[in-house]
Amino acid sequence: MRVLLTSVFGPFAQDDEFGSRAINPLELYHNQVTRAQGPFSMRMHHRSWGIMLIQENIGAPSTLLDFPTRERFVQELQAHPYDVVGISGIIVNVGKVREMCRLTRQHAPHARIVVGGHVTAIPGIERLIDADDIVKGEGVRWFREFLGEPADAPIAHPAIRSSFGTRLFGMKAPSGAGDPAATIIPSVGCPMGCNFCTTSSFFGGKGRFVNFFESGQELFEIMCRVERELRVKTFFMMDENFLLYKKRALELLDRMKQHGKAWSLFVFASANAIRKYDMRQLVELGISWVWMGLESAGTQYTKLKGVDTVALTHELQSHGVHVQGSTIIGLEHHTPDNLGDEIAHAVRHDADCHQFMLYTPVPGTPLHREMQQQGRMLDDVELADIHGQYKFNFTHEHIGRDDSRTWLDLAFQRDYEANGPSLFRLMRTTFDGWRRYGADGDARVRARFEREGAKLRQGYGAALWAMEKYLKRTNAAVSARIRELRREIERDLGGVSRLIDHTIGPVLLWSVRRDARLFPAGRALEPRTFVDRRHWI
Numbered sequence: 001m002r003v004l005l006t007s008v009f010g011p012f013a014q015d016d017e018f019g020s021r022a023i024n025p026l027e028l029y030h031n032q033v034t035r036a037q038g039p040f041s042m043r044m045h046h047r048s049w050g051i052m053l054i055q056e057n058i059g060a061p062s063t064l065l066d067f068p069t070r071e072r073f074v075q076e077l078q079a080h081p082y083d084v085v086g087i088s089g090i091i092v093n094v095g096k097v098r099e100m101c102r103l104t105r106q107h108a109p110h111a112r113i114v115v116g117g118h119v120t121a122i123p124g125i126e127r128l129i130d131a132d133d134i135v136k137g138e139g140v141r142w143f144r145e146f147l148g149e150p151a152d153a154p155i156a157h158p159a160i161r162s163s164f165g166t167r168l169f170g171m172k173a174p175s176g177a178g179d180p181a182a183t184i185i186p187s188v189g190c191p192m193g194c195n196f197c198t199t200s201s202f203f204g205g206k207g208r209f210v211n212f213f214e215s216g217q218e219l220f221e222i223m224c225r226v227e228r229e230l231r232v233k234t235f236f237m238m239d240e241n242f243l244l245y246k247k248r249a250l251e252l253l254d255r256m257k258q259h260g261k262a263w264s265l266f267v268f269a270s271a272n273a274i275r276k277y278d279m280r281q282l283v284e285l286g287i288s289w290v291w292m293g294l295e296s297a298g299t300q301y302t303k304l305k306g307v308d309t310v311a312l313t314h315e316l317q318s319h320g321v322h323v324q325g326s327t328i329i330g331l332e333h334h335t336p337d338n339l340g341d342e343i344a345h346a347v348r349h350d351a352d353c354h355q356f357m358l359y360t361p362v363p364g365t366p367l368h369r370e371m372q373q374q375g376r377m378l379d380d381v382e383l384a385d386i387h388g389q390y391k392f393n394f395t396h397e398h399i400g401r402d403d404s405r406t407w408l409d410l411a412f413q414r415d416y417e418a419n420g421p422s423l424f425r426l427m428r429t430t431f432d433g434w435r436r437y438g439a440d441g442d443a444r445v446r447a448r449f450e451r452e453g454a455k456l457r458q459g460y461g462a463a464l465w466a467m468e469k470y471l472k473r474t475n476a477a478v479s480a481r482i483r484e485l486r487r488e489i490e491r492d493l494g495g496v497s498r499l500i501d502h503t504i505g506p507v508l509l510w511s512v513r514r515d516a517r518l519f520p521a522g523r524a525l526e527p528r529t530f531v532d533r534r535h536w537i
Contacts, residue, residue, distance in 0.1 A: 121364025170515025216251025320433015465505030
């Protein structure tokens with residue numbers, strides 16, 4: 001059988017008849033984290049990792065079409081006789097999935113249509129799209145069984161670059177923004193089972209997950225291979241709660257020590273999982289970035305129980321660990337009287353990056369079922385607008401639908417005004433880590449922080465110079481903090497860094513001013529199309 005695996009078609013950053021939304025671009029950071037930071041917003045795209053993993057683990061001749069145009073998808077259907085067309089999409093893109101099923105019936109009528117991804121969580125999805133198979137949850141096993149291949153064979157991990165198309169300061173940046181990273185997928189799902197979490201629900205719910213690699217040894221072997229193939233030393237561990245599995249993490253650390261690997265790891269982790277380690281263990285493991293759910297000061301989620309997240313954030317940063325916080329706006333206890341204080345609490349974390357999301361009952365989650373039972377779901381909200389970055393899709397007891405967007409925008413704005421660009425905060429944490437561990441007695445630790453410190457010598461200071469000058473009139477307090485950091489770096493790292501700052505800084509300043517003038521809301525960026533063929537004849 002010939003298999004076509006495809007993501008949905010673009011465009012993704014403009015309104016169209018199939019459900020794209022300009023307000024919901026296909027960019028994680030510019031969409032959900034740095035969107036209020038003007039020309040300092042972090043711009044990048046990420047591949048469709050799920051279908052990449054499926055393609056790597058089937059023996060049939062296959063093509064992977066990532067981010068095609070509608071026309072390119074039709075061209076692929078017409079060019080080759082496919083037996084199976086697998087379409088992956090998320091809930092907001094159900095209109096595009098429907099259209100791709102229609103196009104497949106028209107141009108490849110003999111092909112079997114298989115639809116997977118979060119779009120399959122929509123109740124009654126079978127009636128909304130014309131597909132032969134709806135695959136909910138993990139797709140590797142399903143495809144292996146369908147194709148008659150060994151379902152329980154070991155998982156082969158593809159070499160995946162974490163991001164592409166990076167733009168910073170209004171200019172194209174090197175691949176990975178100077179620190180190229182690879183994505184490793186140890187598991188899918190999260191056993192914590194927060195009621196709003198689509199990922200946890202999609203892969204089995206509370207207490208369940210799908211583990212692809214049980215041991216640290218398996219991860220180490222994969223990371224060594226990917227390190228050679230992609231020439232990277234930084235890994236984004238795409239696991240909903242990587243540090244929760246302490247035995248596996250410490251086994252990976254043991255292998256890293258044995259072989260002198262000075263890797264940097266970006267991880268998702270709950271606050272209570274982080275507290276299972278001492279800071280030295282995290283530093284030796286190479287934890288350089290932690291994405292941590294903060295949710296709200298007034299919540300009772302198990303993952304936050306007994307943890308002062310503000311203190312934990314600042315402690316991690318003092319050890320050179322960048323913190324990506326995540327806060328929810330519009331939880332059940334939120335009111336117009338307390339939301340200002342809730343946002344202020346989130347801002348006090350001064351996290352390197354901060355994601356704000358609306359409390360959103362997404363189809364397939366326990367929260368959605370609960371809201372349906374209570375009759376609180378709004379019937380006139382299109383599926384394309386259920387993404388947590390626009391307005392409520394349910395009736396909140398205290399906050400109106402239109403007001404929800406106002407509060408969300410306010411959270412982004414207050415965080416930016418108080419703490420400055422995330423790029424500045426990231427550099428501050430990098431510098432704190434370098435000062436603390438740049439002369440560490442452990443050669444691996446020393447090498448990692450020296451590698452990160454090299455970035456401070458080779459252009460980070462120029463970026464600080466540009467941010468300092470750009471914000472001088474509009475936010476003097478943050479500008480002064482940026483200037484203080486820049487001068488500390490120049491003093492500690494020597495005269496060459498100062499020369500670079502004052503030479504390259506004006507160029508970056510010109511670029512950000514130009515970008516802010518031409519694209520005040522940020523320029524619309526579309527990912528390029530990828531075509532990957534495997535076992536192809």
